[in-house]
Amino acid sequence: MNASMASFTAKHKETVDEPKLVVFVVYRDIVLLDLVGPLQVFSHAIDQKTNAHGYSCAVTSLNGGMVQTNTVVPIPSEAMSRYMNRQIHTVVIVGGDGAYSAMRDGAFLQEVTALAAGAQRVCSVCSGALILAAAGILDGRRAVTHWEDCKALATEFPSVHVEIDPIYLKDGHVWTSAGITAGMDMSLAIVAEDLGRTAALKIARSMVTNMVRSGGQSQFSPILQRQLSDATGRFDHLHHWISDNLQKTLSVETLAAQMNMSARNFSRLYSGQMGLTPAKAVEAIRAEVAQGLLETTDLSIKQIAARCGFNDEERMRRAFMRLLRVSPSDYRQSFRID
Incomplete structure (x- = not known):
């Protein structure tokens, strides 16, 4: 290898091995967790090949300086112009x-547009999608935001294909x-794409969270919905x-x-409070557990059906089609965390 080729190879290796730059964009009244959740994920990520930090992070705003969040904690930031x-x-783009x-801030959107134009990947957390849409970055694209902001995103920006x-x-x-917290799920998925699933799993374990929520899962948690229906915690x-x-x-x-009740009284009380029969609730819980196993294990569909109490694959398939409108095999193919 001649000297010029060796120099090119060394320079290229340095570029490949150096941490990936992640630039967060904030503004007044951001949601603090929208920033610090993903920031913690990227700051924690270790490249398994080099055993070095996979990312370097910067927090920016239009003019730099301290930015007030929706809490008592302000955030220091650099001017976006420093990273152009x-x-x-x-x-x-952080939400809030x-x-x-x-x-609606023209100067801010101009800086966001310029910053995004020079990036390999552009992301938003929560209502940050409104800013991407205003900058034209979501035109013709599928997008999601917090369920409370989906109507505004769809109404203000009809060229965006909003999914709730x-x-x-x-x-x-x-x-x-x-x-x-969905911003953390997205960040973990990005780490898995950039650095591999092992790197993302190690972060999830360190942060005592679950590396099981694929993007296709609903932001309307079935477990949370049950808790909302059962506000007293009776069930x-x-x-x-x-x-x-x-x-x-x-x-x-x-x-x-289990509830120390008669079957008739229990069935009436449960259905009235939860909005579905006990049998439907059991089927939904079986399907939720099966979804997690399909995403994160190599167990066969037959084994998962048995473990979740469906007894056979056909019964589980019918439940998935009713609840998710997709078969277990198609669900695994779409949402498997590799």
Whole structure:
């Protein structure tokens, strides 16, 4: 190898091995967790090949300086203009109530547009999607935001294909996520894409969170929905018991016995409060557990059906088609975390 070739190779290796630059964009009244959740994920990520930090991070705003969040904690920032000529790997637009003012700030949008134009990947957390849309970056793309902001996104920007259900979406080099913690799920998925699944799993374990929520999952958590329906927590223990005993025959009589109630009284009370029958609730919990196993394990569909109490593949397939409008095999193919 001649000297010039050796020099090119060394220079290229340095470029490849150096941390990927992630630039966060903030403005007044951001949601603090929209920033610090993804920031913690990227700051924590280790490249398994080099055992070095996979990313370097910067927090920017229009003019730099301290930026007030929606909490008592302000955030220091640099001016976006400082990063215009840098090799940016990922730009992340943070969400918050201030997005509604920021998306109408011409000077701010001009800087965001210029910053995004030089980045390999552009992302938004929560209502940050409104800013990407205002900058024209979401035109013709599928996008998601916090469910409370979906109507505004669709109304203000009809050229954006708004989806209200997923926790995050990837459309080309543009990623958008739903509210608050969904930004962490999106960030973990990005780490998995950039540095491999092992790197993302190690972060999730360190942060005591689950690396199981794929983008196709709903931001409307079935577990949370059950908790909202059961505001008093009367059936919390029962729902946990069902999840731990899926292989049992979970008849109304069995469930009623767990509640120390007659089958008739239990069925009436449960259906009235939860909005579905005990049998439908059991089926939904079986399907939720099966979804997680399809995403994160190599167990066969037959094994998963047995583990979740469906007894056979056909029964599980029918449940998936009713609840998710997709077969277990198609669900695994679409949402498997590799």
